[in-house]
Amino acid sequence: MSALLVATGLVPAEAFEVSFKTNGGDETLQERLSGASLLTAAKEDGTTGGQDIVAAAQSDYKRMVSVLYGQGYFSPEISIRVNGQEAADISPFAEIKTVSQVVVDITPGRRFLFGKTQIAPLAPETEIPEEFAPKAPAKLSAIEDAARAGIDGWRNQGHAKANVADQSITADHRNAALNVDVELNPGPKLTFGELKYRDQSKVRPERVAEIADLPTGTEFSPQTVSQVSARLRRTETFRTVDLREAAEPNPDGSLDMELALVDNAPRRFGFGAELESRDGLSLSAFWMHRNLRGGAENLRFDASVENLGAQTSGVNYRFGTLYTRPATFSSNTALIIGAELKQEDEDLYFLRQLGGTIGFKRIHSDRFETSLSLAGFISDVDDNFGERHFKAIGLTSTTKLDRRDNISNPTRGYYVEATAFPYAGGGDAQSALYLEGDLRGYRGFGNDNGVIAAGRFQVGSIIGPSLSSTPPDLLFYTGGGGTVRGQPYQSNFVNVNGIDSGGLSYLALSGELRVKINDLFSTVAFYDAGFVGETADFTSDGNWHAGAGLGVRYNTGFGPLRLDLGLPVSGSTGEGVQLYIGIGHTY
Numbered sequence: 001m002s003a004l005l006v007a008t009g010l011v012p013a014e015a016f017e018v019s020f021k022t023n024g025g026d027e028t029l030q031e032r033l034s035g036a037s038l039l040t041a042a043k044e045d046g047t048t049g050g051q052d053i054v055a056a057a058q059s060d061y062k063r064m065v066s067v068l069y070g071q072g073y074f075s076p077e078i079s080i081r082v083n084g085q086e087a088a089d090i091s092p093f094a095e096i097k098t099v100s101q102v103v104v105d106i107t108p109g110r111r112f113l114f115g116k117t118q119i120a121p122l123a124p125e126t127e128i129p130e131e132f133a134p135k136a137p138a139k140l141s142a143i144e145d146a147a148r149a150g151i152d153g154w155r156n157q158g159h160a161k162a163n164v165a166d167q168s169i170t171a172d173h174r175n176a177a178l179n180v181d182v183e184l185n186p187g188p189k190l191t192f193g194e195l196k197y198r199d200q201s202k203v204r205p206e207r208v209a210e211i212a213d214l215p216t217g218t219e220f221s222p223q224t225v226s227q228v229s230a231r232l233r234r235t236e237t238f239r240t241v242d243l244r245e246a247a248e249p250n251p252d253g254s255l256d257m258e259l260a261l262v263d264n265a266p267r268r269f270g271f272g273a274e275l276e277s278r279d280g281l282s283l284s285a286f287w288m289h290r291n292l293r294g295g296a297e298n299l300r301f302d303a304s305v306e307n308l309g310a311q312t313s314g315v316n317y318r319f320g321t322l323y324t325r326p327a328t329f330s331s332n333t334a335l336i337i338g339a340e341l342k343q344e345d346e347d348l349y350f351l352r353q354l355g356g357t358i359g360f361k362r363i364h365s366d367r368f369e370t371s372l373s374l375a376g377f378i379s380d381v382d383d384n385f386g387e388r389h390f391k392a393i394g395l396t397s398t399t400k401l402d403r404r405d406n407i408s409n410p411t412r413g414y415y416v417e418a419t420a421f422p423y424a425g426g427g428d429a430q431s432a433l434y435l436e437g438d439l440r441g442y443r444g445f446g447n448d449n450g451v452i453a454a455g456r457f458q459v460g461s462i463i464g465p466s467l468s469s470t471p472p473d474l475l476f477y478t479g480g481g482g483t484v485r486g487q488p489y490q491s492n493f494v495n496v497n498g499i500d501s502g503g504l505s506y507l508a509l510s511g512e513l514r515v516k517i518n519d520l521f522s523t524v525a526f527y528d529a530g531f532v533g534e535t536a537d538f539t540s541d542g543n544w545h546a547g548a549g550l551g552v553r554y555n556t557g558f559g560p561l562r563l564d565l566g567l568p569v570s571g572s573t574g575e576g577v578q579l580y581i582g583i584g585h586t587y
Helices: 002-008 029-036 038-044 050-070 140-155 205-212 222-234
Strands: 017-022 077-082 101-107 113-120 163-172 177-185 191-197 238-245 254-263 267-276 280-290 298-308 316-325 333-345 349-365 368-383 386-402 413-427 432-445 451-463 494-496 499-501 505-516 521-533 542-555 560-570 578-583
Touching: 017 029, 017 038, 029 050, 038 050, 050 077, 050 101, 050 140, 113 140, 140 163, 140 177, 191 205, 205 222, 205 254, 222 238, 222 254, 368 413, 521 560, 542 578
Parallel strands: 017 101, 113 177, 191 254
Antiparallel strands: 077 101, 163 177, 238 254, 267 280, 267 578, 280 298, 298 316, 316 333, 333 349, 349 368, 368 386, 386 413, 413 432, 432 451, 451 505, 494 499, 505 521, 521 542, 542 560, 560 578
């Protein structure tokens, strides 16, 4: 009667039960089999139809064999019983109304090891994975990796059409050994031919060619192909960059490259926010136009408001614009023109400033870039030294080297940034050399990097001028989320002859221990310290302070949401708890 009620829909069908049993194999085998099973997916989806469950069970034979072969088990026995009947024996025309239980019983058998492992011919300096060797577990992935390494070795030597010519894979069941013989066909050495571009983008074809800069006539190189694609992606104009080799080389030994592009939306905007307990709310937004004049140029406008609701300082405003033209003079060099208007109403000074830059940024690789610009500014200042007017013009150079494994959420590697700005002063400004550096390092521990140690060292010096003849926004301060958490923003400075001022040198050190709780949450413990000195050489009087605290990170997938609570540890610059909320790690 109950089966009849279920069949007529008067009583809802109950989900079936599925169980996996493996008789032998390594510790992870059962989890791998269950994860690949359509029965497991049907169970999780709440599938109740008998025909659907039987179909999943019958498909799982092939899926189980694939997993077992992949792990080196080449003589398995597989049984999948649906309501006690072997799934393979159930007719596709049988009417199965309900399924209550499915039992998957697998005996993997002996795990095979590699016997003979041969792959030839190999290009010079080709390294075959260690997993593809006699006596190693006979995983299919090891064979695939070895073949790929062999092909890549020839491609790196200019043989773009290298491929697997033949292969022989035999299983010796008596000795549980897998013998593998792979024959490679290097093919001829080729050079780059023409860039074949189908004009789908709104970027002018001649500009696409300038940015891509395919070196026609030079020896084929996979690294060069990657560099061409990277140059196009860096413009941010294209959503999709599809650069692939022509199917056949040309009679003259050249190989054309076929390019297809899909444009990004021409306009984009974004915003950000940070909250600090004493210094209030900071808001920022940007709007950008990609492909401004049909040459993949980028025009961006940025605006920010800082210190909303701050306990001491006033509100700061910034408005800036930046024009970037890629492939200027060379494919890896971009022209940059920028301007900024700002007002800063801080505890120690009030400043209004207009500045501008024009220069070039050179991309040496995806993680290494340098820039050189002519920069200048004029500013009006009211601070403890009185009302003053500053002018300056000079060359600013910046070097960035990024060796982090993940830019938004690093677990290992390092990041280095250094800036030098020698400038000639005018008005109340003396000429000077401004120097600043930022070094960050990361080290993960555990199989899944469950614990990450992160450190940061910042240093700066202004050589040449006195305190009173240096624009106050160039002087150094510590305190706040960017230098010393637990201490109020810019709370550490110097006092010379009774006058409070930013310093001519500074050091900031920070250490974090990030502990992963699960895939979404991590906890953080941190300690920060900062020094501000009266002179550029760090040897004169100055002030130290430090802070420490705890924080939480929530992983959003594009970067963590951050909440930190800090307390002062040393120094006389602050008291009480400091709260920091933002997007992304502090460093």
